[in-house]
Amino acid sequence: DSLSTANVEFCLDVFKELSSNHAGDNVFFSPLSLLYALSMILLGARGDSAAQMKKVLHFNHIVESSGPEFKDLAKCNRAGRIHSELGALFSQINRPDSNYTLSIANRLYGTKAMAFHEGKSVTVEMMYQTGKFKLALIEEPQMQVLELPYVNNTLGMIILLPVGTADLDQVEKQLNSKAFQEWTSPSNMVQRDVEVHLPRFKLEIKYELSSLLESLGMTGIFSQVRADLSGISPVKGLFVSKVIHKSYVEVNEEGTEAAAATGDVLVLKRLPIRAQFVANHPFLFFIKHFHTNTILFCGKLASP
CATH class of the missing domain: 2.30.39.10 (Alpha-1-antitrypsin, domain 1)
Known part of the structure; x- marks a missing residue:
């Protein structure tokens, strides 16, 4: 439920920005793909960079463990849990027995x-x-x-x-x-x-989304000075240069098949x-x- 809520909220945030920035143009993107990719960065983000990402991705409503001694551990575990749940979600969607053709069902x-x-x-x-x-x-x-x-x-x-x-x-x-x-x-x-x-x-649309994510409040990870991605590498100066989505x-x-047609006469x-x-x-x-x-x-x- 928490992932579903985050997915819808983030989807509509990104859509409104894209629609505003590309007035009169077609818009198309995958919010789930973006959530999953950015959650991998969140695993290694710390401090303000992590807080901004959680807010923009709508992950910040997941309750952290209380107690200052567990603060960093809780943040890490929460990001790991989110990533793990996203992985489980992808497994459900991409089941081996699925036969998805993302085109209109029933015969047209x-x-x-x-x-x-x-x-x-x-x-x-x-x-x-x-x-x-x-x-x-x-x-x-x-x-x-x-x-x-x-x-x-x-x-x-x-x-x-x-x-x-x-x-x-x-x-x-x-x-x-x-x-x-x-x-x-x-x-x-x-x-x-x-x-x-x-x-x-x-x-078929390709976007460079760094400025869009910054406008939503995810500014830290794109700054070489302010980015804290120390969970990925202790090397200083590590930051995200671009987010490209296609x-x-x-x-x-x-190639479509009737899902609604039950064979009833x-x-x-x-x-x-x-x-x-x-x-x-x-x-x-x-x-x-x-x-x-x-x-x-x-x-x-x-x-x-």
């Missing part, structure tokens, strides 16, 4: 050219699918929240799509951990017949009333591992 068929959004009209290939999906209708800001499951319902993509008079800026302004949990809560996400129109897209996603209808005596989910304008998306409640990837599709 048919394409349709559609202008992505007004003002910046781009013709893209749209995928079309009808089926039973979890869908929430949020009133403020006005949007639809759709959950598309992957293999065996282990993973899924959650899409936040503004509708009506709302735009993506309004969604981003109100996006925080509490709002995200509420928007995607079981009380809001109701399974129903949905007609889904989703663009094919491929994102991630890739492709969403298409190839339905006999319909009338046409079902279907909700329309048409992602022909910018949206936010999150790829999540449901069992561990962990966000693996986070992105914004502003232009396919």
Whole structure:
């Protein structure tokens, strides 16, 4: 639970900074990958450098052992425990029997050219699918929240799509951990017949994140004078020069298999009333591992 909370909080912090720094551009990154990489540095960080990292990574809410004589040991053990738990989390996500294809579950068929959004009209290939999906209708800001499951319902993509008079800026302004949990809560996400129109897209984005992490408060480890990484090496002057992060996603209808299709045969005596989910304008998306409640990837599709 503590890792899940840290994962969501850190994810949204980084997303808001990236979205602000790259206004109008696509955004895509893996918060879990970043947490894991930075936790390795945290193992060797001490003093203010460690305190800043714990705060930015949202690890600081884990209680330390009391008593000054155990202070340094507790900090070291806590960082080690966090790293160990992250390792266990990765083991759960990357099980040998898993068959993840991070693309839309169920068979998607048919394409349709559609202008992505007004003002910046781009013709893209749209995928079309009808089926039973979890869908929430949020009133403020006005949007639809759709959950598309992957293999065996282990993973899924959650899409936040503004509708009506709302735009993506309004969604981003109100996006925080509490709002995200509420928007995607079981009380809001109701399974129903949905007609889904989703663009094919491929994102491969590389970031240099040192300045972003500094703006969040992780300044010490990037300073040759102030960095305390004595847990890695006693050599003075050791510091982090760059944090480079690269991630890739492709969403298409190839190589996907039905997770929601159970093989039941339905006999319909009338046409079902279907909700329309048409992602022909910018949206936010999150790829999540449901069992561990962990966000693996986070992105914004502003232009396919």
